[in-house]
Amino acid sequence: MTWVLDLDGVIWLGDAPIPGAAEAVGRLRKAGHSVLFTTNNSVPTVAEYVKKLSKIGIAASHTEIVTSAQAAATIVPAGETALVAGGEGLIEALSNKRVEVIGAHQFTDHPDGYLDDPRRTKVRYVIVGWHSYYGVASVAVAASSVKDGALLIGTNDDASYPTPGLHLPGSGAIISAVSVMSGSEPVFAGKPHDPIVTLLSPRLSGDDTVIGDRPSTDGMLARKIGARFGLVLSGVTSSFGDLHPRDPKPDLVAASLFDLVVAET
Numbered sequence: 001m002t003w004v005l006d007l008d009g010v011i012w013l014g015d016a017p018i019p020g021a022a023e024a025v026g027r028l029r030k031a032g033h034s035v036l037f038t039t040n041n042s043v044p045t046v047a048e049y050v051k052k053l054s055k056i057g058i059a060a061s062h063t064e065i066v067t068s069a070q071a072a073a074t075i076v077p078a079g080e081t082a083l084v085a086g087g088e089g090l091i092e093a094l095s096n097k098r099v100e101v102i103g104a105h106q107f108t109d110h111p112d113g114y115l116d117d118p119r120r121t122k123v124r125y126v127i128v129g130w131h132s133y134y135g136v137a138s139v140a141v142a143a144s145s146v147k148d149g150a151l152l153i154g155t156n157d158d159a160s161y162p163t164p165g166l167h168l169p170g171s172g173a174i175i176s177a178v179s180v181m182s183g184s185e186p187v188f189a190g191k192p193h194d195p196i197v198t199l200l201s202p203r204l205s206g207d208d209t210v211i212g213d214r215p216s217t218d219g220m221l222a223r224k225i226g227a228r229f230g231l232v233l234s235g236v237t238s239s240f241g242d243l244h245p246r247d248p249k250p251d252l253v254a255a256s257l258f259d260l261v262v263a264e265t
Helices: 021-030 046-055 068-073 088-096 111-116 118-122 136-147 171-182 194-203 215-225 257-264
Strands: 002-005 034-039 065-067 081-085 100-103 123-128 151-154 208-212 228-232 252-254
Touching: 002 215, 021 034, 021 257, 034 046, 034 194, 046 065, 046 088, 065 068, 065 194, 068 088, 068 194, 081 088, 081 136, 088 100, 100 118, 111 118, 111 136, 118 123, 123 136, 123 171, 136 151, 136 171, 151 171, 194 215, 208 215, 208 257, 215 228, 228 257, 252 257
Parallel strands: 002 034, 002 208, 034 065, 081 100, 081 123, 123 151, 208 228, 228 252
Antiparallel strands: none
16 A cells, blocks of 8 residues: 655644654554655745654655645756746756756845846746745736736645644745735646646555545545545644544544554554
8 A cells, every 4th residue: 555645734843843643654664565755835945854854753755755846847848947936846846857047036025126036037937835935025026927928827726824823824825925926826736636646646556545634625626536535634634623524534543643553544
């Protein structure tokens, strides 16, 4: 069986590991299961994800990491130019596809400078993911190229991002500002949308379980790939009181990944 594990809200919250997560992954592998780590967070690079997992006791190869940044990059043909309002993971994925990247962060202090950038006329794709410099400038720059005819791509449509304290606005909340301003609907790449399903499909066994903290992304991904959906209450969905109504309905529910894996292995 292949277990497809979300990261934020399942393995960690922010920089804090969720208790028992490393032990749960170890139990799965000891039982002979394959593990994939699939995240809608497009900010870290793949190497940064491998390092962060290693720091909490989980060994992972680059090929076991599947991100919404990688999924978004599959939409853009090699040789194209893209304006990117996002993190290093998104820039890395696009660069690996030989896409020329214009970072919206360059115009944070002077958004009007984008109007004079000679590369602007080549931009046919605008890709928005979570970014810490989100604000008036990044929205204005991104929306301007979408208004000029560029395709708007969102890494994912998660409304919020789970942290140990207050949940932060997610990529879905950020891209909605660009969408409203430009009058264009985005194409989404991450869970549960088709680009990331296409990336995952060759790595699945046909007997799969998706574990996550958000039914609208992890649960819908499970349904699309014909897998079981295991919901953990350690992230966005944080209590049994949040479960009604939920669509899709989870096949498994547990307080944490560790509790779920112990019950299943």
